[in-house]
Amino acid sequence: MLASLKRILVGRPLKTKELEEQKLNKRKALAILSSDALSSVAYGPEQILIVLFTVGAAAFWYSIPIAIGVLILLLALIASYRQIIFAYPHGGGAYIVSKENLGTYTGLIAGGSLLVDYILTVAVSVSAGTDAITSAFPSLHQFTVPIAIIFVILITILNLRGVTESASVLAYPVYLFVLALFLLIGVGIFNIVTGNVHTNVQLSFGEPIAGISLFLLLKAFSSGSSALTGVEAISNAIPNFKEPSPNNAGKTLIAMGTLLAILFSGIVVLAYFYGITPRGYVTVVSQIAEQTFGRNFMYYFIQGATALILILAANTGYSAFPLLAVNLAKDKFIPRMFMIRGDRLGYSNGIIILGLLSIVLIIVFKGQTEHLIPLYALGVFIPFTLSQSGMVVKWVSSKPKGWIYKLIINSVGAAISLVVCMMFFLTKFSQVWPVLVFLPVIIVFFVRVKKHYDTVGEQLRVAASEANIAIEGNVMIIPVAGITHVVENSLNYAKSLHPEQIIAVYIAFEKEEEAVFEHKWNQWQPDVRLVTLHSPYRSIIQPLSKFIHIIERKAHESNYQVTVVIPQFIPKKGWHNMLHNQSSFLIRAYLLHHKNVIVTTVPYHFKK
């Protein structure tokens, strides 16, 4: 039943060789990988204005040079990530680049920081989208958390269905959003040029404002650069592209950068010329849309597309997290299970865990994840800085043709990213300090996992370790609970293997039982030796374990192997299991982990 529900939700399993058909073309890749970056246009410009507004509306003209700074940073990031794509065509982005050029630990900082960040991406963007919906329908407000969780589950299922299917579904909203914003910006600029719009701004461009400081400008800049989160997603996801994947990924990256630049600068320019002031309850994009079109269909179209893309921004996390996890798992820093492809060839463990963790975040923060945004932005700029520094090291050490030009691009990118990181720490420490706690924790975890896998590998290797001692005989111990068919079955099996010794063990809770049982046994199975153990504390495992220990020691002397044969009956229906105490299960688990004995389970299937 569960299997058929899974089939309905996720679809039929795919064969491994169908993998190539699951790869993305450029149009779908752009849709699936850029929703995070593009959606940040909905709040990036506003962040700049909010900071400038602390000085006064007259300072708004600074938003233009700040936006130019953000565009330069975007240009540097795009150029740098394009170089990364061609230098590391198998994907991995910041983690791989940092690891290879700056050392393992630096790589782990980048990887760990991105891993956490993708969880934040999902939680923050789904919460933001849900907020947009509940603002429109206030009666839904009390259901914010369940609605957000349902969205996460839907996106998780979509991703479990596979990359191409989710890309097909997601392409429409992303392109719809781009179309909506193009229309808005186009009509807006037309209005400004023709003087069609009423603007109440003092066009005091270039006039120095009292109270403005470099600190404030840098703060505004770093807030604005939160619009660039999501830019790295493509470089992590190169293996998802159709061949030639680096070329396709490079082109997609440029397309995304161009769209992002146009939308971002368009919104900044419109906001400036419209003289828009950030207000708590109406977003800047909403104000622009209202001034441009009035409250008509177009206005709602733009608002709807924005809400939709905010939710779908989560999907970028779903594309990038599993692939980053695969890279970390290949290097043995996280459990191997992240490398297993699910029925639909996606890395389903990564997808499911990402979904679960973001649901946990949404529940813990009761759907109010806004104040996680700075943490999330910082979590992107740490790997930005590290990956670009890595590229700087790479160019300096390998010096390929034209390396000076490449070096300059990456150096500029690294420097600006570093400044943004520092600004986050300086201006928003109260919101970003958790990174100083969880990054070390994650890295310790990475290192310990790695160490474990290394030790295991060493111990598994056949050649490396001494030969196993040959087994010269077998002793079989059968715990018996009564004189039943189930026990008979196990005895017959043990006898058929002709071990050197068979011992049946009966555990009595009361002294009187012992003699009675021994008598019955000797009549039933006179040829099988029975040992009765008295358990004053009514435990089965304790006396059994003690007895096995004694036998084991004796067996060890003559290189005999001890096997515990457990008779177990299997009821016809699953719910019947709760009607029987699961001692055979407990005994098996205990013995396997605590004793050096082999455990054989002899099932007896009930027919009724």
Add this chain to the structure above:
Amino acid sequence: MLASLKRILVGRPLKTKELEEQKLNKRKALAILSSDALSSVAYGPEQILIVLFTVGAAAFWYSIPIAIGVLILLLALIASYRQIIFAYPHGGGAYIVSKENLGTYTGLIAGGSLLVDYILTVAVSVSAGTDAITSAFPSLHQFTVPIAIIFVILITILNLRGVTESASVLAYPVYLFVLALFLLIGVGIFNIVTGNVHTNVQLSFGEPIAGISLFLLLKAFSSGSSALTGVEAISNAIPNFKEPSPNNAGKTLIAMGTLLAILFSGIVVLAYFYGITPRGYVTVVSQIAEQTFGRNFMYYFIQGATALILILAANTGYSAFPLLAVNLAKDKFIPRMFMIRGDRLGYSNGIIILGLLSIVLIIVFKGQTEHLIPLYALGVFIPFTLSQSGMVVKWVSSKPKGWIYKLIINSVGAAISLVVCMMFFLTKFSQVWPVLVFLPVIIVFFVRVKKHYDTVGEQLRVAASEANIAIEGNVMIIPVAGITHVVENSLNYAKSLHPEQIIAVYIAFEKEEEAVFEHKWNQWQPDVRLVTLHSPYRSIIQPLSKFIHIIERKAHESNYQVTVVIPQFIPKKGWHNMLHNQSSFLIRAYLLHHKNVIVTTVPYHFKK
């Protein structure tokens, strides 16, 4: 670590033969088994006044005859249960009596109804006690649910420590409450007799009141008889008494009845002469205490003792539920696990499940369990009626010496209880209807469990069924994941048993792997046959299960038994398990339940 925590909370394990020392003397038994009955004095009289108040304060004089009715019912119940104790000295109360005299199904109605009722007892009384505390300290009000849950956990732990220990702890609050109420009633009556108290009641005793109806009087009567819940507890718990248990239980029952009668009538009389009107926010007992002592130490002493006993009333459920469960489990109507004695010789499974279920109730009803009270009272009176009818049948059919006298007592009790039951259905149907849903559900469950155990017993019996077919040879299948020490270990074991055939099975996800692995294998273990299976859908269980099916069919022809030998490595630390996929665990569980093969696990313990 868990074990030592358990040791601290629950205490050292006790030997089975220490059971006798765990039995209760009369003083402790009274404390532990009467808290539920005595605590109901805190709300029983109030329930009568609330119903009468719907007509007017002039109707309050009816509370005296109604109270006399309740006392008669109490007398009938006590007399009847005393007869039950001597007739059924091994305990069981309503369930046993109904089953033996009225048939199994009637017994199950009584048993199921009590089983649910004890859960309600715990939830309702802990919630009521918590309410009393949070009324005194309103700042705690928002923590009602966690406080109630903590109380349930504390009482559960106390009961897991064993019967005598909890009795020692509980004796103080119960006797404190009795003392407090005796003082209150004594001083109160002294005040009335000496005319010391200001009473504003019209002493219109015996005057007929307009608007009063038989229906209303019966409603008031059934409400008041909710004070009698808990009377049956002693008859369920006879096995917990020191020898001679029936005598001790009988005396304890009479002591409890006497105390209950004195306290109940005392409160009713004081309420009447003080002219007390039920008010929503101050209980009747609180009003009496205030008028008697003023708001001084004595007032708070009485309020505190009342709150305490309300919480401890839950303990009656803890004494009776596990013993009733044992009786039902002995008759195979509920899972056998309820018959297992824990470390401290209490029936710990019953205690834990009672605790868990009442926590669930508290959470579901957010600590507001007041409207469960009618349901809970009905759940007591159904078994009251059935057990007394059972006694009627018993006397009529066995006709012992003096049976007419006994018959009259039980007939009166049965008739009054039946009237109370009917009144609950007539006057509070909206609150008691769930009983019509859950009773049938529980009884269906009982019957199905019984049926399952019966079939199992039949199939286990050695004599009854045909002999097992002799095993003439063995085939061992070893799923291998690589060329490692773990696999080598399992192969050596299989070889040491000299089965007729050993087959290693390798499951390849990609076609290319197969040849490579076969080549390596033939160099490593040329004498062991290797079968490679291709799994296009990356499943391990599916191809393995198919393969086993084929081998099994062949083996069956020549009476060979198939064993699957699973190599499993055991990491040194528990948390390492999550770093390895648990396929050996899944394969074992699947094969045991779906195939007729024996599963042998060969552990390989890592040293690092």
